[in-house]
Amino acid sequence: xxxxxxxxxxxxxxxxxxxxxxxxxxxxxxxxxxxxxxxxxxxxxxxxxxxxxxxxxxxxxxxxxxxxxxxxxxxxxxxxxxxxxxxxxxxxxxxxxxxxxxxxxxxxxxxxxxxxxxxxxxxxxxxxxxxxxxxxxxxxxxxxxxxxxxxxxxxxxxxxxxxxxxxxxxxxxxxxxxxxxxxxxxxxxxxxxxxxxxxxxxxxxxxxxxxxxxxxxxxxxxxxxxxxxxxxxxxxxxxxxxxxxxxxxxxxxxxxxxxxxxxxxxxxxxxxxxxxxxxxxxxxxxxxxxxxxxxxxxxxxxxxxxxxxxxxxxxxxxxxxxxxxx
Numbered sequence: 449x450x451x452x453x454x455x456x457x458x459x460x461x462x463x464x465x466x467x468x469x470x471x472x473x474x475x476x477x478x479x480x481x482x483x484x485x486x487x488x489x490x491x492x493x494x495x496x497x498x499x500x501x502x503x504x505x506x507x508x509x510x511x512x513x514x515x516x517x518x519x520x521x522x523x524x525x526x527x528x529x530x531x532x533x534x535x536x537x538x539x540x541x542x543x544x545x546x547x548x549x550x551x552x553x554x555x556x557x558x559x560x561x562x563x564x565x566x567x568x569x570x571x572x573x574x575x576x577x578x579x580x581x582x583x584x585x586x587x588x589x590x591x592x593x594x595x596x597x598x599x600x601x602x603x604x605x606x607x608x609x610x611x612x613x614x615x616x617x618x619x620x621x622x623x624x625x626x627x628x629x630x631x632x633x634x635x636x637x638x639x640x641x642x643x644x645x646x647x648x649x650x651x652x653x654x655x656x657x658x659x660x661x662x663x664x665x666x667x668x669x670x671x672x673x674x675x676x677x678x679x680x681x682x683x684x685x686x687x688x689x690x691x692x693x694x695x696x697x698x699x700x701x702x703x704x705x706x707x708x709x710x711x712x713x714x715x716x717x718x719x720x721x722x723x724x725x726x727x728x729x730x731x732x733x734x735x736x737x738x739x740x741x742x743x744x745x746x747x748x749x750x751x752x753x754x755x756x757x758x759x760x761x762x763x764x765x766x767x768x769x770x771x772x773x774x
Contacts, residue, residue, distance in 0.1 A: 563590050629731065
């Protein structure tokens with residue numbers, strides 16, 4: 449569905465009235481017209497509707513990479529390049545100005561993705577790696593929860609979402625960014641905050657935001673190790689064991705049974721192996737395993753008139769929780 453057809457449909461409904469009232473009464477930024485009157489480009493692809501402050505070329509490249517990234521995510525989630533169609537639009541807002549972007553931020557986030565029953569909203573600041581990483585992380589969670597089996601354990605979902613968020617597109621292939629030495633060193637030092645058995649078996653023990661944060665970080669690094677630790681001779685190949693573990697979980701087996709039947713070590717031994725990896729890995733760049741990616745055709749972007757921009761930005765403000773910017 450194109451931006452034009454979406455906006456034509458919206459004008460006939462009460463939602464447009466609500467958005468315009470909010471834009472007019474609640475928004476210092478939009479009411480003054482500064483943001484609305486800027487040059488915004490609109491561009492549609494198979495899965496995304498983009499509103500962009502960037503140039504036509506930058507917007508096209510972003511959208512092409514995002515469509516390729518989604519295919520790679522599909523391979524990791526369902527084993528093929530195609531996910532079922534989502535019957536609602538995915539709006540992506542590309543900001544070139546940090547000040548404009550900050551008007552829609554809540555808390556300390558640098559990138560965001562909000563899912564609603566009527567549409568999804570993603571906000572990204574160009575040339576900010578953390579912004580893209582965070583937005584893709586949230587979007588990956590959305591894809592996993594909608595298209596994978598809900599019996600997957602919490603640590604696995606979090607690890608997979610972080611893994612997918614870090615996938616960059618390079619000449620038609622998925623490549624993971626190289627982890628930082630400081631990051632791995634810090635993770636090794638706090639590993640015992642969440643012992644491996646607790647991470648794998650006891651989701652209900654994560655009783656505070658601090659523990660959840662540590663669990664998320666450990667899940668991300670553990671997932672990476674189990675997928676790619678074998679790339680260094682000092683560490684065993686545990687990919688088949690991980691696959692068997694997931695297979696047993698999806699058969700309805702208990703988490704402890706699935707681990708014991710799949711891995712040839714205890715959780716304590718895996719913990720020690722994991723810390724050894726964090727402490728001694730050379731952190732090589734690795735390619736993400738995926739099948740052939742379909743070519744992505746992206747049309748040229750077209751300027752959007754201020755009325756459409758006001759409605760789309762108003763909706764972003766409403767759904768981001770920033771009513772002062774809606």
